[in-house]
Amino acid sequence: MDEPRNRTTALDRFEELAGTRIYRGNAFAATGLPMNATGRAVRQQRQRLEARLAVQETWPGDADSPLAGDYRWEEVRAAFEQFQDARRRIVDELLWRWGDTDLGCDCPAESHLAHDRAVLAHARALEAATGRSPVPAEEARALWRGAGNGWAATLADPSFRGHIARRTEALAEDRRVAALTPDDILNELPRLLVSPFGELAADPGTRAELARICPHFSRHEVFAPLVAEGFERIVDEGFEEINAALLAAEKDKRAGRYADALKKLRERVHPTYEELRTYWPFISDWRREDLSHLVALGMNNLAVALFLYHTRRPASVEQSVSLVELAELAVRIAPGRDRDDIVENLRLIRQHHAANLRRAKVQPDGKVVDVKPRGCLLVLIALAGIVGAVVVGVNGGFVPAMLTASGAATLFGLVAILGNTGKERNT
Incomplete structure (x- = not known):
C-alpha cells in the first residue's frame, strides 16, 4: 500500500517547478552546489550562504548560471530543502547542467553535453520570453529551436534512461527512492518541459510569438500531444x-x-x-x-x-x-x-x-449624394411658386404673378445649389 503513495509523492517536485520557474526554482541554480554534492558538502554550503546572506540581501547563485537576477535567503533556504529528499533532488538534477562532474553513470560524454545544451537553450529562451534577460527575437527563436530539438533528442537517448536508473540507485540509501522508476520520471518530464507555454499564453502580449516558437516542440512526437x-x-x-x-x-x-x-x-x-x-x-x-x-x-x-x-x-x-x-x-x-x-x-x-x-445616387468618385430631403423641399418650393403665381395673378394681375413666379424660381435654384454643395459624404 505504501508504494503507490510514495510514487505519487515522488512526483510532487514536477508540479512545484511547472511553469516559467522550471529553472529559476532549481536547487542547484540557487545554491551553486555541484551535481555530486554529498550531505556534508550541502551542509557546509548552507552554512556559508546563511552567513553571507545575513549581511547582504542577495547572492547570484550558480556562477555559470544562464539565469538573470539574484536569490534572496528565503529562496536559497527553500532550495536547500530539496536535498533532504532524494526523490525531489533527482528532478532538480535532471533540470540543471551536469558539466564534467563524475556522476558514476557511465554515460557517453556526448550525452551529457547534449543534455546540457538543451538545458541552457531552454533556460535562456525562458529568460528572454519572460523579459528577465531580453534578447533579439531571432536569437530567442533559435534558442527555442535548440531547446525543443535538444530535449527531444535527450529524452529519446537510451543513455538518458540509463542515467536516471543509475542516479536513482546511487541515491538509494533513501529507501523511498526505490519506489521511483525511470519510467515515472520519463513520463512526467515532457509535460514539465512544455509547462511554461501555458503560463506564457496567459499574457495576450506574448501569444503571437508563442505561436511561432511552439512548433519547435510540437514537431516532436513526445511533446506534440502535450502542446496541443x-x-x-x-x-x-x-x-x-x-x-x-x-x-x-x-x-x-x-x-x-x-x-x-x-x-x-x-x-x-x-x-x-x-x-x-x-x-x-x-x-x-x-x-x-x-x-x-x-x-x-x-x-x-x-x-x-x-x-x-x-x-x-x-x-x-x-x-x-x-x-x-x-x-x-x-x-x-x-x-x-x-x-x-x-x-x-x-x-x-x-x-x-x-x-x-x-x-x-453614388457618384463616380465614390461620393454619395443623398437627395431625398432636398428633393422634397424643391418640390414644395415649386408647388408653392405655382400656387402663389396663380393666386397673385387672379387678385393682382399679370405682372405681380410673374414676379412671384420669378422669386420662386430663384429660391428653387438657390436651394438646389446649396443642397449639392452641402450633402456630400464619403461612403
Whole structure:
C-alpha cells in the first residue's frame, strides 16, 4: 500500500517547478552546489550562504548560471530543502547542467553535453520570453529551436534512461527512492518541459510569438500531444468568451437593438476569434471547425435579421455598407458545411446594397449624394411658386404673378445649389 503513495509523492517536485520557474526554482541554480554534492558538502554550503546572506540581501547563485537576477535567503533556504529528499533532488538534477562532474553513470560524454545544451537553450529562451534577460527575437527563436530539438533528442537517448536508473540507485540509501522508476520520471518530464507555454499564453502580449516558437516542440512526437492539450485549454476559455458574447448579441437582436448586437460582434466576438486562430496549428480539426461554425452562424444570423429589417425600413448607405461587411466576414469564417447557405445570403445582401447605392445616387468618385430631403423641399418650393403665381395673378394681375413666379424660381435654384454643395459624404 505504501508504494503507490510514495510514487505519487515522488512526483510532487514536477508540479512545484511547472511553469516559467522550471529553472529559476532549481536547487542547484540557487545554491551553486555541484551535481555530486554529498550531505556534508550541502551542509557546509548552507552554512556559508546563511552567513553571507545575513549581511547582504542577495547572492547570484550558480556562477555559470544562464539565469538573470539574484536569490534572496528565503529562496536559497527553500532550495536547500530539496536535498533532504532524494526523490525531489533527482528532478532538480535532471533540470540543471551536469558539466564534467563524475556522476558514476557511465554515460557517453556526448550525452551529457547534449543534455546540457538543451538545458541552457531552454533556460535562456525562458529568460528572454519572460523579459528577465531580453534578447533579439531571432536569437530567442533559435534558442527555442535548440531547446525543443535538444530535449527531444535527450529524452529519446537510451543513455538518458540509463542515467536516471543509475542516479536513482546511487541515491538509494533513501529507501523511498526505490519506489521511483525511470519510467515515472520519463513520463512526467515532457509535460514539465512544455509547462511554461501555458503560463506564457496567459499574457495576450506574448501569444503571437508563442505561436511561432511552439512548433519547435510540437514537431516532436513526445511533446506534440502535450502542446496541443495546453492550447485546447486556451481555446476552451476563448470559446466560453465568444459564446457569452454571442448570447448577449442574440438577446439584443431579439429586442431590436441591432446596433448593440453589431457592436458586440465587432468588439468582442471577432477579435477573440482572430486571436484564437493563432493556435489553429496546435489544436484538432474538429475544434477549429466547431468554433468557426459558432462564430459564422452568429454573424450570418444577425446579417439576415438586419437585411429583413431594412427591407421594411430602408437603410442608410453606412448601414448598408456595415451589413455587407458583416455578411462577408461570416463567409470568410464559415467552415465548409455552412458556406453555401451563407454565400447565398451574402449575394442577396449585396443586391440590396446595390439598390441602396442606386437610390442614393453614388457618384463616380465614390461620393454619395443623398437627395431625398432636398428633393422634397424643391418640390414644395415649386408647388408653392405655382400656387402663389396663380393666386397673385387672379387678385393682382399679370405682372405681380410673374414676379412671384420669378422669386420662386430663384429660391428653387438657390436651394438646389446649396443642397449639392452641402450633402456630400464619403461612403
